[in-house]
Amino acid sequence: MGVRTDFIWMDGAMVPWDQANVHVLTHTLHYGVGVFEGIRAYECTDGSSAVFRLNEHIERLLGSAKVMGMKVPFSHEQLAEACVETLKANKMTAGYIRPLIFIGSGEAMGVNPGPNPVRVAIAVWPWGAYLGAEALERGIRICTSSYTRHHVNVMMTKAKVAGNYVNSVLAKTEALADGYDEALLLDPTGYVAEGSGENVFIVKKGVIKTPPLTSILAGITRDSLITLAKELGYEVVEQLFTRDEVYMADEAFFSGTAAELTPIRELDRRVIGEGHAGPVAKALQAAFFKVVKGENPAYANWLRRYSL
Numbered sequence: 059m060g061v062r063t064d065f066i067w068m069d070g071a072m073v074p075w076d077q078a079n080v081h082v083l084t085h086t087l088h089y090g091v092g093v094f095e096g097i098r099a100y101e102c103t104d105g106s107s108a109v110f111r112l113n114e115h116i117e118r119l120l121g122s123a124k125v126m127g128m129k130v131p132f133s134h135e136q137l138a139e140a141c142v143e144t145l146k147a148n149k150m151t152a153g154y155i156r157p158l159i160f161i162g163s164g165e166a167m168g169v170n171p172g173p174n175p176v177r178v179a180i181a182v183w184p185w186g187a188y189l190g191a192e193a194l195e196r197g198i199r200i201c202t203s204s205y206t207r208h209h210v211n212v213m214m215t216k217a218k219v220a221g222n223y224v225n226s227v228l229a230k231t232e233a234l235a236d237g238y239d240e241a242l243l244l245d246p247t248g249y250v251a252e253g254s255g256e257n258v259f260i261v262k263k264g265v266i267k268t269p270p271l272t273s274i275l276a277g278i279t280r281d282s283l284i285t286l287a288k289e290l291g292y293e294v295v296e297q298l299f300t301r302d303e304v305y306m307a308d309e310a311f312f313s314g315t316a317a318e319l320t321p322i323r324e325l326d327r328r329v330i331g332e333g334h335a336g337p338v339a340k341a342l343q344a345a346f347f348k349v350v351k352g353e354n355p356a357y358a359n360w361l362r363r364y365s366l
């Protein structure tokens with residue numbers, strides 16, 4: 059799917075897409091210290107559009123920058139506004155938003171970022187269902203990765219740092235090469251952690267379980283689904299579990315901005331439950347899509363509305 063649009067926001071200005079370039083000595087390109095977000099905008103049923111939980115994404119972005127010691131030259135509100143402006147400049151009523159805070163070039167090379175400037179870019183592009191439209195209904199086939207998720211004292215796992223994703227790329231490309239759709243990564247003690255770009259949930263006898271926020275990214279979709287599940291009357295527990303518990307679950311699914319709610323129909327060649335989206339996944343998916351399309355007024359504060 060193409061990512062070419064008209065404009066990319068860079069350091070406070072809207073720049074034509076093919077001029078949004080950086081120097082080859084950009085520090086982030088060498089050492090991976092960049093922090094980013096993935097945010098979605100949806101078309102609402104009333105004809106307007108809405109960015110889903112924009113404030114929470116910007117808060118996490120600035121939190122990631124703080125963890126990495128990056129001094130960001132823009133405020134929360136400036137960055138939030140810039141996301142909306144970039145969608146509008148590209149005439150996009152829906153799509154994916156990618157803010158990236160990175161360390162520029164020109165002052166110093168070496169591990170210490172030193173006096174290089176902290177820069178910000180925001181790109182948008184159209185993005186349908188991350189794991190395929192069919193996956194949202196049929197579910198996907200995944201494998202336990204041979205790669206372990208980061209230890210909390212090796213990488214800052216709650217910060218969404220570019221360099222952390224080397225681990226995700228290894229896991230994802232291995233899974234694809236082996237014929238699976240996605241990887242499930244275990245934490246360094248062997249408990250289930252998350253997908254390469256998703257949080258994970260299982261369901262057993264109507265109880266929903268997801269790993270606690272120990273070594274995983276605090277997913278905003280995860281938080282949204284927990285809130286919606288509780289409102290629908292489900293019991294939700296945040297507790298460590300093992301891969302064999304996933305094999306024996308009635309349902310399993312991934313959550314993420316890109317993946318939305320994607321059911322998992324198989325792990326390591328074991329069919330999970332009925333082998334397709336189960337009733338809990340379907341109920342949560344329906345509730346989630348109602349919210350993002352602006353059909354549930356109780357969650358109006360999760361939407362930053364805009365019109366072209």
Ligand code: PMP
Pocket residue numbers: 096226252253254255256257274275276277278279280313314315316
């Ligand atoms: N875990 C990882 C490793 C991710 O990259 C993502 C995607 N941002 C998630 C979980 C899900 O987070 P969110 O729901 O905020 O997109």
